[in-house]
Amino acid sequence: MSQAVADLLAILDLERIEQNIFRGSSPQVGWQRVFGGLVISQALVAAARTVEGRAPHSLHGYFILPGDPSIPIVYEVDRIRDGTSFATRRCVAIQRGRAIFSLSASFQIEEEGLSHQFAMPDVPDPETLLSDRDVFEKFGAQMPPAVRSYFKRERPIELRPVDWMRYLNRKPTEPAQNIWMKASGPLPDDPAVHRAVLAYLSDMTLLDAAMVTHGRTVFDPTLQVASLDHALWFHRPFRADEWLLYSQDSPWTGGARGLTRGLIYARDGALVASVAQEGLIRPRDAKA
Template sequence: MAEVTLKSLLQLERIENSLYRGQSWDLGFRALFGGQVMGQALAAAQNTLPEGRITHSFHSYFLLPGDANYPVLYDVENVRDGRSFSTRRVKAIQNGKNIFYLTASFQTPEKGLEHQYAEIPDVPPPEEVGSDLAFFESTLDQISERMQEALSYHKPIDSRTVQTIDPFKPVKSEPKRFIWMRAQEVINDGLNLNHAMLAYASDYHFLGTSLQPHGISVRNKQLRMATIDHAMWFHHPFKFDEWLLYVAESPFTGGARGLVRGQFFNQKGVLVASTMQEGLMRKVDE
């Protein structure tokens, strides 16, 4: 098998003007990983930009579950190119159906008023936190064969959850999670690739934070979870081959939905990106 890297996943095949195809990874979930569709859709939009424009935000909706057995087509609409900002709308298509929409805004970098009213939590450094992947590799007898086969596709992201959150033995806890993250590969490309990679990674462990006060595992067979929408804002430059702390918290669940918000800090405590997501959380009778 060819080397599994995030950069290879985000290098899309150009079919014609504004139409791209991305290959899919099967991460062992019930449906195509939402982070893949977000990262690839953002990469498709970035391919159509005037030189010098970088992502500053995107808003997206998940319409139908994707299938990890098939590639995804991305149809990019050029909504606007202004003096400082560009806007793109991207439609993700599988089997002739729209499964996802993303609207993204891009800007030529410029100086402006600055403040940061957010502090990085006092948590152990990543070197003192165990790898999430190593935990799952140590519990192969408890995970499905499909998930075992998919573990190689989780390797491009080194994620390390600070708290002990055992999906096999869930306990009630406050709806907050701290995760150190970085890409395993060295990234020498521009900022837009780092943005697309972080969009991919931002979907990891995110909605599961809203389950923690309820003591329910994401592996519960009576639970139906799916992302409804996801938004992201980029504040400061960063390299995703360097450690970032993902601070995720869930201020609300109700109506069979869970809301989560997140902040990415670099190791100097600079807030580099923010996220928000709402997802379906429905208990069903088997």
């Protein structure tokens, strides 16, 4: 197991302070604010640890304030409802006495029902695409400093975009992209771990889908970019340490916001999760 994956598993294993109160931390890698996927996944872990016999099928979260990675995050869970089939939880992430994120999650017993799904896009296999290391060796000299620093750091999630060049040539293109993702090392068999890791990676690259049509990326220093809200639906079992195709699009941007959507497929074409997110995409004041 890579050290980055081990560190991710450690920060997802929250400390229980009281029956419905948990504490988490952030990796100390120089981030100025807590990564949105981290607080989503930790809030899901906290909520799930108050539920028995049911797995999460949906979550909806709002980012309220930027999180400070240098101090712990306290998660308070409210047991809204425990029904025969469903359970509902609300979780608030707190730092310095103020809420930085709120989550509502629903849990369901395993049931049978009607079934259909959109087909997975026809894209190249991940093994035929450039790895992170290949991309850095080939294009590192062309990358802005912030992007180069990102690629130098060991990360718990491996990404293989179907089209790397769109990040380098900055040419406007359609607001859609396909990216293979997986944990960069093996994970325990516990399905709860795989759901937490998918919640973590579900916040990655989404806002880029709203920006590529404008020839911009989240690393653009002229833009203020941040997640505003996030919704995730789990459809069927999966492994987050095996390749998952994250197919993303952005139907709209405007008013300094962008709407993005994502479908996450297993390697065999099964649709395992769906995502929707609105993010802040605000031009920075030229005088700032």
